[in-house]
Amino acid sequence: MLDRNNLPEGLLDSVKRQLTITWDDEDTNGKLLDMMEDAEQELNHILGAEMDYSAPGMARRLYLNYMLYAWNECLNEFEDAYRKDILRIRHINRVKGARERAEEE
Numbered sequence: 001m002l003d004r005n006n007l008p009e010g011l012l013d014s015v016k017r018q019l020t021i022t023w024d025d026e027d028t029n030g031k032l033l034d035m036m037e038d039a040e041q042e043l044n045h046i047l048g049a050e051m052d053y054s055a056p057g058m059a060r061r062l063y064l065n066y067m068l069y070a071w072n073e074c075l076n077e078f079e080d081a082y083r084k085d086i087l088r089i090r091h092i093n094r095v096k097g098a099r100e101r102a103e104e105e
Contacts, residue, residue: 004033004036008053010054011053011054012036014064016032018065018067018068019067035067036067040063042066043063043066046079047059047086047093049093062082062085062086062089065078066078066082
């Protein structure tokens with residue numbers, strides 16, 4: 001879970017770069033942090049697993065693009081635009097889950 005008091009290093013900066021936000025003020029940062037918390041919850045639900053959105057890879061790229069859609073107030077278009085990426089990450093999570101269950105047996 002995202003902890004706004006202990007963010008993964010560089011995550012807020014990555015989000016600001018994605019959104020082309022070059023200024024630093026408390027109101028903007030607060031709004032971004034609220035959006036980042038919502039994004040994590042929503043994407044974890046959509047992807048069917050808790051993901052590390054600060055680590056390089058498909059999940060971070062999807063997270064940053066989600067933030068772009070959220071910032072521009074067009075989240076209703078996000079899932080359709082990124083359906084292939086969402087399905088790909090879901091598949092990876094299913095395979096990983098099946099592998100972990102098989103190793104437990």
